[in-house]
Amino acid sequence: MSNQSVKPSLETIVALCKRRGFVYPSAEIYGGVNGVYDFGPLGSLMKQHIRKFWTDHIRKETDNIVFLEGPILAPTPVWKASGHLENFHDPMVDCLECKKRFRSDELDLEKPCPSCGKHNWTEARQFNLMFKTAMGAMADQTSDAYLRPETAQAIFINFKNVYSTSRVKIPFGIAQIGKAFRNEITPKQYLFRTREFEQMEIEWFCKDENRKKFFEFWLEARHKFYQEIGLKDENYRFDAHKPEDLSHYSSATTDVEYHFPFGWKELEGIADRGNYDLSQHTKHSGKDLAVFDEETKESYIPSVVECSVGVDRLFLALMCDAYAEEEVDGETRVLLKLNPAIAPITAAIIPLSKKLSEPAKKIYNSLKFKFSVQYDESGSIGKRYRRQDEIGTPLCFTYDFESEDDNMVTVRERDTTKQTRIPIDSIEEYIVNTLKKS
């Protein structure tokens, strides 16, 4: 078996995701919609596993963290205070000939339109990326609302609620997973830049003098996360922003970048945000968001270290990273070498023949509420193994005619194709051990 662990093209990943039911273009039967995707059966399982891995990982790093689920809709004052109404813009130009829109910072306006080849641009202007909507039946100013462009603001505006009701003490974190919406001018590169996506964010509240220490703590914690989730070392890096590129309130920001098929791009942002966010909300809401320090007997507004990663971007990075092709007996085997904890299906239960479906189903039923397992009975055994390889299933348990007599099954490992016979009543332990190693 020769290993050709190729770097896949984006088209290869897109095709695999569609073919195997990970990701579909949204509203496809109506011609599709730009910058939005639907996650199919395997994609939604894999996203659940990514969310769990992230949640488990931060809980492994610290006990001082609680979780929140804020709303997608928030009224205008929130976005005024956060600065999104004023500053959350990208510069845009239109081609007056073909009417296509582009980000002007990504184009050379001296050159013709990449779409129609003519040269007739509008002036560049700022385009706010937030989706606006109206809340309630009264269509006056008071009902303006926006779909959140990031999950963080719900954490900031609930800081005092959480602080006073959750028995937390500074330093502590509030974490949240949820949808965010940005009306990107040019959504592109598949799941990398979409208009609807999901974020996993940690806002860590600490005293000002400890900002640096906790920034370093989270850099290290996030490094461990990427190691443990299994991204290849050579495919991700930590890129610290130069002082001149920092926001005015940030003293340090580091991007985790992944080597996507279209280049090195941001996967996660880790930022020391000072007390900018809580100060802004204090100022705009008129509510006191300061906490009282029992030691110094002084009130202060906590500082924040933020870690923010997109679920969909991470999903894309994991798919690209895990993709491999191998030559087996003159045939190409495609496999996803996903961490078993992330793979959509942890184990497939396979009867060698349909005649054995009853006992094989019994095994499946004994596992289905404990693990992500799939019962797979159609097609030749070779084809079923290949299909499971291609969707990243680390283990296949095959029930054959001998199993009837010896109460054993064959376990086949995805990465090595090694096959071993094990007792049926040790399947559960085998799966647990495989997940433990991950």
Ligand code: ATP
């Ligand atoms: P970019 O510069 O790529 O637009 P950003 O710096 O605006 O990203 P943040 O506001 O820091 O991104 O958002 C945190 C994370 O949310 C990003 O690192 C990314 O993983 C994810 N994210 C942001 N925008 C999108 C998008 N349009 N589609 C998918 N994921 C996104």
